[in-house]
Amino acid sequence: MKIVCIGAGYVGGPTMSVIASKCPNVIIEVVDLSQERINAWNSDFLPIYEPGLSDILKESIGRNLFFSTQIEEAIEQADIVFVSVNTPTKTFGKGAGKAANLEYIEKCARTIRQYAKKDLIVVEKSTLPVRTAEAMEKILHSGESPYHFEVLSNPEFLAEGTAIQDLLVPDRVLIGGRQTESGIVAIEKLADLYAHWVPRERILRTNTWSSELSKLASNAFLAQRVSSINAISQLCEETEADVGEVSKAIGMDERIGSKFLNSSIGFGGSCFKKDILNLVYLCRQYGLNEAADYWDQVVIMNDHQKDRFIDKMIKTMFNTISGKKVAILGFAFKADTGDTRESPADYVVKQLLEEHCEVTISDPEALENAKKDLGERKNLSFEKDPYLACEGADATVIMTEWQAYKSLNFEKIYTSMRKPAFLFDGRNILDHLSIHQLGFNVFPIGKPSYVHELKKV
Numbered sequence: 350m351k352i353v354c355i356g357a358g359y360v361g362g363p364t365m366s367v368i369a370s371k372c373p374n375v376i377i378e379v380v381d382l383s384q385e386r387i388n389a390w391n392s393d394f395l396p397i398y399e400p401g402l403s404d405i406l407k408e409s410i411g412r413n414l415f416f417s418t419q420i421e422e423a424i425e426q427a428d429i430v431f432v433s434v435n436t437p438t439k440t441f442g443k444g445a446g447k448a449a450n451l452e453y454i455e456k457c458a459r460t461i462r463q464y465a466k467k468d469l470i471v472v473e474k475s476t477l478p479v480r481t482a483e484a485m486e487k488i489l490h491s492g493e494s495p496y497h498f499e500v501l502s503n504p505e506f507l508a509e510g511t512a513i514q515d516l517l518v519p520d521r522v523l524i525g526g527r528q529t530e531s532g533i534v535a536i537e538k539l540a541d542l543y544a545h546w547v548p549r550e551r552i553l554r555t556n557t558w559s560s561e562l563s564k565l566a567s568n569a570f571l572a573q574r575v576s577s578i579n580a581i582s583q584l585c586e587e588t589e590a591d592v593g594e595v596s597k598a599i600g601m602d603e604r605i606g607s608k609f610l611n612s613s614i615g616f617g618g619s620c621f622k623k624d625i626l627n628l629v630y631l632c633r634q635y636g637l638n639e640a641a642d643y644w645d646q647v648v649i650m651n652d653h654q655k656d657r658f659i660d661k662m663i664k665t666m667f668n669t670i671s672g673k674k675v676a677i678l679g680f681a682f683k684a685d686t687g688d689t690r691e692s693p694a695d696y697v698v699k700q701l702l703e704e705h706c707e708v709t710i711s712d713p714e715a716l717e718n719a720k721k722d723l724g725e726r727k728n729l730s731f732e733k734d735p736y737l738a739c740e741g742a743d744a745t746v747i748m749t750e751w752q753a754y755k756s757l758n759f760e761k762i763y764t765s766m767r768k769p770a771f772l773f774d775g776r777n778i779l780d781h782l783s784i785h786q787l788g789f790n791v792f793p794i795g796k797p798s799y800v801h802e803l804k805k806v
């Protein structure tokens with residue numbers, strides 16, 4: 350069997366590496382338009398940082414796993430084509446800022462139709478609006494093609510930072526397809542592939558539309574938890590309640606569960622916001638305005654949390670940060686990834702620069718992406734070493750929950766900073782009291798602040 354995966358990104362690369370490692374008899378070719386990305390996959394400097402990726406890739410690359418830009422040739426030989434291209438929010442025309450831009454998906458469908466040399470299973474791996482498979486089917490079967498294309502929905506639930514573990518031991522694999530004879534055969538063929546390492550009871554089969562919607566709903570629920578706890582964190586700050594204590598208390602209720610209840614500056618990443626906006630757009634298309642408003646609020650709350658954070662920085666630093674120096678520790682949208690898409694740090698840095706702050710960004714894995722995202726700007730610098738980044742700073746800001754930041758020598762950092770020294774913990778990862786005892790004025794999220802000579806805020 351030959352599998353082709355179109356799109357060698359954060360999903361395509363790790364997913365195919367795991368399938369190749371678990372199914373050594375299957376030939377897998379991952380193709381992409383970007384020569385630069387493909388070159389990186391074929392080098393020692395992978396295009397993405399993901400714990401465990403390099404080891405699992407090495408098992409199969411050159412054996413049964415290949416990366417190339419030969420899209421047409423690959424499709425000619427394929428039995429199954431995974432489509433794992435990006436589906437960003439539309440930035441133009443109807444639905445701009447809300448709907449998913451499906452031009453890359455549609456382009457893939459046209460390319461598959463043009464180059465297929467036999468009947469094919471086409472697997473939607475990308476996250477897509479409900480009923481996209483219908484549009485795919487129409488494109489694939491338009492014109493003169495003599496072949497049958499069975500479109501399946503197989504959304505990916507991996508989380509960046511734990512992608513390899515999530516792929517090796519998934520909570521579930523979801524396969525949606527037409528409930529026809531050929532649809533069921535295709536579903537079972539894909540299920541057999543996953544069954545090489547995933548217990549069969551964890552492989553769910555549904556109709557296509559449930560599968561497409563489950564991915565959007567799953568991301569919406571996850572993001573909603575973040576916004577819910579962040580809304581509570583705002584109330585904690587006003588009432589001297591501690592959001593850590595509240596999270597623990599509510600999370601011990603089994604109906605609620607303890608995961609994903611950390612309050613923070615807010616969620617980022619390429620998926621949550623775009624998928625909720627997409628869900629909101631879909632609801633509105635079907636006239637479900639109250640449902641749309643409900644989900645919209647998750648994004649509104651997330652944006653507001655970032656603004657509150659910046660407002661607090663300005664207010665506590667004597668209502669002006671102009672000319673002050675701020676060290677940003679962490680630019681990745683979460684720990685254990687180099688991905689900076691929709692990172693809260695990006696928004697915060699831009700706001701600080703607007704206020705004429707001098708900003709230095711540090712990050713163990715995302716510095717190159719940060720440079721690409723922000724480019725050269727006045728008052729902005731990049732520094733890999735967190736200690737050097739903090740030298741002479743008025744404020745140190747934790748923006749990503751990197752494990753390494755928990756064990757920094759904050760005494761050394763305090764000594765090198767300008768006084769009074771401020772620390773804003775946007776991820777609530779530090780021991781705030783002991784850091785305060787070193788001399789810092791410490792501002793966590795949703796917890797009491799520790800302030801020395803300043804008025805309490």
Ligand SMILES: NC(=O)c1ccc[n+]([C@@H]2O[C@H](COP(=O)([O-])OP(=O)(O)OC[C@H]3O[C@@H](n4cnc5c(N)ncnc54)[C@H](O)[C@@H]3O)[C@@H](O)[C@H]2O)c1
Nearest residue numbers: 356357358359360381382383433434435436453475476505
């Ligand atoms: N990143 C995640 O954590 C995650 C998790 C689950 C699902 N998803 C979904 O998976 C999809 C892919 O996400 P990603 O983060 O891997 O995106 P990505 O931007 O990292 O990768 C997409 C790749 O597709 C390539 N591409 C686009 N059009 C192409 C075409 N016509 N032919 C060949 N290559 C093409 C791009 O060059 C790019 O390398 C999205 O729909 C996303 O919502 C992402």
